[in-house]
Amino acid sequence: MEPQLFERIYDSVVRREPTYDGVYYTAVLTTHIVCRPSCRARTPKAANVVFYGSLEEAIREGFRPCKRCRPEEGGVLRPDAVLAAQADAIMDGQFGSKLTLQSMAAELKVSPFHLQRTYKRVTGQSPAARLDALRAEEASRLLTETETGMAEVAGAVGFRTPSHFAAWFVKKTGLTPTDYRMKHNEGGRPHEPKPE
Numbered sequence: 001m002e003p004q005l006f007e008r009i010y011d012s013v014v015r016r017e018p019t020y021d022g023v024y025y026t027a028v029l030t031t032h033i034v035c036r037p038s039c040r041a042r043t044p045k046a047a048n049v050v051f052y053g054s055l056e057e058a059i060r061e062g063f064r065p066c067k068r069c070r071p072e073e074g075g076v077l078r079p080d081a082v083l084a085a086q087a088d089a090i091m092d093g094q095f096g097s098k099l100t101l102q103s104m105a106a107e108l109k110v111s112p113f114h115l116q117r118t119y120k121r122v123t124g125q126s127p128a129a130r131l132d133a134l135r136a137e138e139a140s141r142l143l144t145e146t147e148t149g150m151a152e153v154a155g156a157v158g159f160r161t162p163s164h165f166a167a168w169f170v171k172k173t174g175l176t177p178t179d180y181r182m183k184h185n186e187g188g189r190p191h192e193p194k195p196e
Contacts, residue, residue, distance in 0.1 A: 039069035
């Protein structure tokens with residue numbers, strides 16, 4: 001498993017978030033128990049954890065299901081986690097377009113209400129909040145790492161006009177796009193964009 005993916009899943013274990021429930025299973029080498037990532041039991045050390053893509057695989061490797069979180073009892077969140085991951089993929093690929101909850105729901109063949117409720121339950125945030133964060137991250141990157149004009153930056157992150165983009169960007173960062181670029185490029189050295 002890629003170290004970055006391991007860290008992301010392990011972080012959900014530490015926070016006891018259900019993001020990866022039903023998608024991965026946490027196997028603890030010291031106890032030989034397999035849990036849901038959101039299990040409320042004591043958090044194992046990262047060095048003692050192996051993640052499996054299926055409960056069956058973990059059991060074949062000699063782990064027994066946790067009596068606290070009962071991972072064998074029908075991964076309720078599995079379809080929900082898959083839906084949230086599909087929504088993430090759409091947002092990652094289309095954040096520069098006029099993406100709405102309705103258009104994402106139509107693409108995923110679910111109701112906007114179901115998508116909103118499910119996504120929030122799985123990830124802890126709304127699709128709009130994640131979309132906003134993706135746009136802010138890309139805008140910051142373009143402003144600090146490129147010399148792209150404001151109209152192009154605005155268009156790249158889904159805004160029709162530079163004025164709408166500028167007003168939104170000021171709300172997100174407290175700086176105009178021009179001031180942000182100047183502040184982060186002082187001395188001619190581009191800085192890594194900070195997560196908004």
